[in-house]
Amino acid sequence: MARVHNWQLGREMSYWYPESRPNKQFAAVFDTNKCIACQTCTLACKTTWTSGLGQEYMLWNNVETKPYGFYPLAWDLKLLEMLDGQKWSEQEYEGQKLHTYEGQTIFESAPAGERVLGWRPEDIDYAYPNVGEDDCAGQVDGGASFSLQHMAQHMAWFYYLARICNHCTYPACLASCPRGSIYKRPEDGIVLVDQGRCRGYQECVKGCPYKKVFYNAMTGTSEKCIACFPKIEQGIQPQCFENCIGKIRLAGFINTPDKAQADNPIDYLVHIRKVALPLFPQLGLEPNVYYIPPIHVPHSFTKQMFGPGVDDAVKTYRNAPNDPDLQGLLALFGSSEQMMTRWRRQGEFVSGMRDDGSEVVRVPIKEPVHVRQPYDRLYQITRTNCP
Amino acid sequence: MNNTIRFFIALALFSLTVSGCRSAVATTTEVVAVQSSTVPVAPTDAAWDEVPEHPARLLLQDLVEPRLMQASTAEVRVRAITNGSEVGFRLEWDDKSKNDLPGPARFLDACAVQVPVKLESNVPDPQMGGEGKTVEITYWRADWQASVDGRPDSLKEMYPNASVDGYPFEAQSLEKGSAAQQEMATRYAPARALGNRRTGLRETPVEDLIADGPGSLSPAPTANGAAGSKGKGVKSDKGWSVVITRKLPNGLTPGGRTQVAFAVWEGGHNETGSRKMRTGWVPLLMKPMKGAEAK
Numbered sequence: 001m002a003r004v005h006n007w008q009l010g011r012e013m014s015y016w017y018p019e020s021r022p023n024k025q026f027a028a029v030f031d032t033n034k035c036i037a038c039q040t041c042t043l044a045c046k047t048t049w050t051s052g053l054g055q056e057y058m059l060w061n062n063v064e065t066k067p068y069g070f071y072p073l074a075w076d077l078k079l080l081e082m083l084d085g086q087k088w089s090e091q092e093y094e095g096q097k098l099h100t101y102e103g104q105t106i107f108e109s110a111p112a113g114e115r116v117l118g119w120r121p122e123d124i125d126y127a128y129p130n131v132g133e134d135d136c137a138g139q140v141d142g143g144a145s146f147s148l149q150h151m152a153q154h155m156a157w158f159y160y161l162a163r164i165c166n167h168c169t170y171p172a173c174l175a176s177c178p179r180g181s182i183y184k185r186p187e188d189g190i191v192l193v194d195q196g197r198c199r200g201y202q203e204c205v206k207g208c209p210y211k212k213v214f215y216n217a218m219t220g221t222s223e224k225c226i227a228c229f230p231k232i233e234q235g236i237q238p239q240c241f242e243n244c245i246g247k248i249r250l251a252g253f254i255n256t257p258d259k260a261q262a263d264n265p266i267d268y269l270v271h272i273r274k275v276a277l278p279l280f281p282q283l284g285l286e287p288n289v290y291y292i293p294p295i296h297v298p299h300s301f302t303k304q305m306f307g308p309g310v311d312d313a314v315k316t317y318r319n320a321p322n323d324p325d326l327q328g329l330l331a332l333f334g335s336s337e338q339m340m341t342r343w344r345r346q347g348e349f350v351s352g353m354r355d356d357g358s359e360v361v362r363v364p365i366k367e368p369v370h371v372r373q374p375y376d377r378l379y380q381i382t383r384t385n386c387p
Numbered sequence: 388m389n390n391t392i393r394f395f396i397a398l399a400l401f402s403l404t405v406s407g408c409r410s411a412v413a414t415t416t417e418v419v420a421v422q423s424s425t426v427p428v429a430p431t432d433a434a435w436d437e438v439p440e441h442p443a444r445l446l447l448q449d450l451v452e453p454r455l456m457q458a459s460t461a462e463v464r465v466r467a468i469t470n471g472s473e474v475g476f477r478l479e480w481d482d483k484s485k486n487d488l489p490g491p492a493r494f495l496d497a498c499a500v501q502v503p504v505k506l507e508s509n510v511p512d513p514q515m516g517g518e519g520k521t522v523e524i525t526y527w528r529a530d531w532q533a534s535v536d537g538r539p540d541s542l543k544e545m546y547p548n549a550s551v552d553g554y555p556f557e558a559q560s561l562e563k564g565s566a567a568q569q570e571m572a573t574r575y576a577p578a579r580a581l582g583n584r585r586t587g588l589r590e591t592p593v594e595d596l597i598a599d600g601p602g603s604l605s606p607a608p609t610a611n612g613a614a615g616s617k618g619k620g621v622k623s624d625k626g627w628s629v630v631i632t633r634k635l636p637n638g639l640t641p642g643g644r645t646q647v648a649f650a651v652w653e654g655g656h657n658e659t660g661s662r663k664m665r666t667g668w669v670p671l672l673m674k675p676m677k678g679a680e681a682k
Binding site for chain 1: 449451452453454455456489490491492493494540542545549551554555556572574575576577578579580581582583584585586587601602603604657659660661
């Protein structure tokens with residue numbers, strides 16, 4: 001194993017291959033607070049990529065309700081149980097909080113004979129994609145919804161977690177493959193299974209902690225989310241981004257923290273404002289889909305899922321109405337199907353731009369409010385609110 | 388005759404019977420390919436009863452990650468027949484479960500025969516050779532055998548109650564069997580589009596491969612030099628009996644020697660890829676014809 005730097009852990013770690021970062025790294029920010037689990041993303045992906053024989057059960061994109069939703073069943077709980085002591089330490093440095101992961105990653109805790117710590121779902125584990133949907137944590141007693149006290153404490157909560165392949169910097173699927181059939185593209189960091197080389201050993205299915213590689217029994221190879229690379233190559237966001245009606249997603253490219261650019265929307269949200277966090281960073285893959293954590297969920301749950309920066313992220317997000325830049329950038333989500341790799345705010349408007357600075361779209365930070373009068377003078381008729 | 392004497396007579400007769408049976412199975416310390424005019428394809432062909440058997444002990448593949456950490460199949464019993472241009476190996480091993488359906492977390496019974504590509508004293512690493520030390524491998528798999536034996540290429544074979552609304556290639560606008568329909572079918576099956584048919588309908592249950600070390604397995608060149616192997620496997624209650632027939636290893640002639648190695652995958656034990664039971668190199672003798680042997 002080689003020693004590589006994982007900035008999400010704040011330390012070096014062991015990985016199967018030496019550090020080799022791509023020229024650009026595809027990345028995304030998902031705002032969990034805006035997701036309504038309509039599954040339009042899931043269907044957009046399904047109809048585009050996984051409508052074939054053997055792909056029936058595959059959801060390269062899925063949305064699950066946390067805490068009781070999983071696809072496949074208990075994908076995260078099973079691994080977290082296997083991974084001991086997920087402890088983080090905190091230090092202050094020049095007014096910044098620095099977190100270091102003190103536990104072991106799935107690479108470091110690989111059992112003898114294995115490349116990573118993992119488990120392999122059986123077909124029955126994929127049979128309940130909607131399990132736990134809209135089920136909340138805790139008991140909702142009669143009348144609880146009228147209780148201010150309960151509402152304030154959020155005794156009952158759930159939230160939606162939209163998931164795609166994280167196109168990790170240190171992919172466990174890639175490390176698991178004994179014959180190098182999985183590769184990370186140097187031009188954009190997208191992780192792909194070479195369908196001409198794969199022999200269907202399913203080691204990647206076992207190794208990927210996010211369970212985003214799927215075995216196709218009709219082709220005999222494993223398949224996964226390709227980040228819609230034919231669209232990315234044309235400067236267009238993937239299907240699940242373009243079709244998101246909740247406008248929760250923004251696709252782009254991320255730099256390492258030392259090279260963060262304030263006019264790069266992903267860098268701004270992840271590195272500068274630290275409002276978007278990786279999913280289970282303690283596993284050690286440096287995943288590249290970042291989540292704005294749900295603001296109403298108990299800290300103990302979100303800290304395990306998104307890491308130690310979760311409290312500060314929630315605080316920053318809650319303050320967005322008083323934070324024109326952050327509010328502005330969030331307004332850019334879902335405003336265009338094109339990739340916006342740069343951005344700027346000018347007064348009440350925010351612009352999304354291409355690499356060369358040309359403007360893709362300009363949107364108001366606050367939508368203008370129009371009040372319809374109850375009486376229409378032109379047609380001399382009373383308007384109703386009936387649909 | 389008292390009961391004690393009767394017992395010993397019975398015991399002596401039983402011992403004779405058993406040893407008589409055993410003497411029919413001559414075991415050898417190496418794989419001896421016996422000359423014959425034909426190499427039988429069927430594992431149950433009586434010709435196999437006439438040739439000696441080499442019981443090859445199987446070892447864990449425990450050198451390359453991911454490894455097999457728990458031993459499964461203990462030995463593979465090998466017999467070999469050659470007709471001077473081809474050599475057939477019959478591999479038999481104990482396996483109570485038949486694993487011939489692919490699927491998520493489902494693995495397949497399989498076996499393989501490996502020979503060095505060159506006849507030289509410095510043999511390649513028995514675990515799939517090494518750089519500049521190529522090995523040729525013929526691989527047989529149980530689901531391919533099921534396909535050759537007539538099992539349809541259908542999702543229903545894996546999930547009999549599956550109900551699918553429709554596939555894009557079944558759209559009414561696409562004429563059945565047309566090029567447009569074929570294009571639509573492979574659009575959602577990139578491995579098939581690339582000719583990498585790991586499952587599905589097959590004409591042969593074996594595949595010819597070459598390797599230059601672990602992780603380097605690739606299809607054997609199809610031009611001159613392709614082994615063009617054949618195979619057939621049958622499952623009994625006891626286990627598998629598989630015949631793999633390939634062309635003679637390069638440069639090997641009657642009376643010559645080379646090395647051969649075997650591997651067995653027990654699908655019910657989640658064995659796949661590098662998780663397998665394998666042998667080291669076993670000497671392979673191409674037994675000369677009776678007349679030639681005397682010289």
